[in-house]
Amino acid sequence: MSRDREPADQYSVTAEFYDLLHLAGYREWARTWLATPARRARLGVLEVGAGTGAMTGVLAEESEVPVHAVEPSRAMRSVLMGRLATASDRVRSRVRVHPRPLAAAGLAGVADLAVCVNLAGGLPPDEREGRLWPAVARALVPGGLLVVDSPRPESPAAEEWALPSTRLGPDVYTGTVRCVPAGPPDERAGPHHWTFRYQVLGERGTIREESETFPTWPLGPEVLDQELRVAGFLPVGAVDGWEPEAPAMASEGAAASTWRPELWRRR
Ligand SMILES: C[S@@+](CC[C@H](N)C(=O)[O-])C[C@H]1O[C@@H](n2cnc3c(N)ncnc32)[C@H](O)[C@@H]1O
Structure with missing residues (x-):
């Protein structure tokens, strides 16, 4: 390729x-x-x-x-x-x-x-x-x-979960996952959208945020x-x-x- x-x-x-x-x-x-x-x-x-x-x-x-x-x-x-x-x-x-x-x-x-x-x-x-x-x-x-x-589960709820959290040097790497289920009439067929939001937290607050969204099908x-x-x-x-x-x-x-x-x- x-x-x-x-x-x-x-x-x-x-x-x-x-x-x-x-x-x-x-x-x-x-x-x-x-x-x-x-x-x-x-x-x-x-x-x-x-x-x-x-x-x-x-x-x-x-x-x-x-x-x-x-x-x-x-x-x-x-x-x-x-x-x-x-x-x-x-x-x-x-x-x-x-x-x-x-x-x-x-x-x-x-x-x-x-x-x-x-x-x-x-x-x-x-x-x-x-x-x-x-x-x-x-x-x-x-x-x-x-x-x-x-x-x-086939129909994920629209909610947010915390990702694991880990320290690298003085910074904390963590984030959240949020699922937006496909709405009617496609909710059984999908795709649902999962957004992973990554955060790098320093001593004085958020240093960096990045996100990526993945589709999933039931x-x-x-x-x-x-x-x-x-x-x-x-x-x-x-x-x-x-x-x-x-x-x-x-x-x-x-x-x-x-x-x-x-x-x-x-x-
Ligand atoms: C969520 S990751 C999981 C990686 C690994 N199995 C794990 O559990 O850590 C899914 C991986 O599957 C790969 N992938 C997607 N479609 C694929 C395909 N048709 N054939 C092979 N790999 C594929 C993606 O590029 C991605 O790296």
């Missing part, structure tokens, strides 16, 4: 703040939910939407096989590349970065574990059905496992179930005795402990 044909980067603002605010919580989530399936992978691991690599590190540390980290956003990928540049030789020798959307990455039969977390609701239904899920199915061998985060349990079955997946409750259970999460508040993955098997 030549640079002048790249679409606008949806994460150009967020990439700078992502690790400061989310890395600890997301690594913990990945260690809780992804370490066991990663250790059991025998062919390869596909990570769809690797982002800054918060979970890529866990997948590569825990597994013994190639890890395909697919990340189309240049801004997010830059952070991922910085992380990989300082990773251990063991991790660096196995992670391959694919700098495009999954459907354009041309991956076929490369993995027996696919991870697709924090992504699907950000794509419109026709893109999920027509491109995302078929490309995940293509990249997996028959019998391969797909770990996908369980659907969030992806309730029935819709996800239908889309994945059509793409050739079947739900599995447990894999070789391992079953996702709600863990005690230390970070990211109570919501994280209810944010759990689902397991699907490619037919």
Whole structure:
């Protein structure tokens, strides 16, 4: 993809703040939910939407096989590349970065574990059905496992939440997330708009504020179930005795402990 044909980067603002605010919580989530399936992978691991690599590190540390980290956003990928540049030789020798959307990455039969977390609701239904899920199915061998985060509530309330807060030098990095649900008659179809407002607070007040808005489309349990079955997946409750259970999460508040993955098997 030549640079002048790249679409606008949806994460150009967020990439700078992502690790400061989310890395600890997301690594913990990945260690809780992804370490066991990663250790059991025998062919390869596909990570769809690797982002800054918060979970890529866990997948590569825990597994013994190639890890395909697919990340189309240049801004997010830059952070991922910085992380990989300082990773251990063991991790660096196995992670391959694919700098495009999954459907354009041309991956076929490369993995027996696919991870697709924090992504699907950000794509419109026709893109999920027509491109995302078929490309995940293509990249997996028959019998391969797909770990996908369980659907969030379909109709988010119009309210504001605080982002995590962390200190860097004398400054505090924090912010808020605000959701504006699609209004009638589109409220069931979306998109809803989530605005992340990042704040850098110094001793004398606000130093900087930046914001970025992301659309999401409703992806309730029935819709996800239908889309994945059509793409050739079947739900599995447990894999070789391992079953996702709600863990005690230390970070990211109570919501994280209810944010759990689902397991699907490619037919
Ligand atoms: C919210 S971020 C989550 C990143 C990472 N999974 C995590 O939880 O930290 C979603 C990522 O998915 C990427 N993405 C969006 N559409 C994609 C596609 N079709 N194929 C691969 N990655 C995609 C975005 O560029 C973004 O970095």
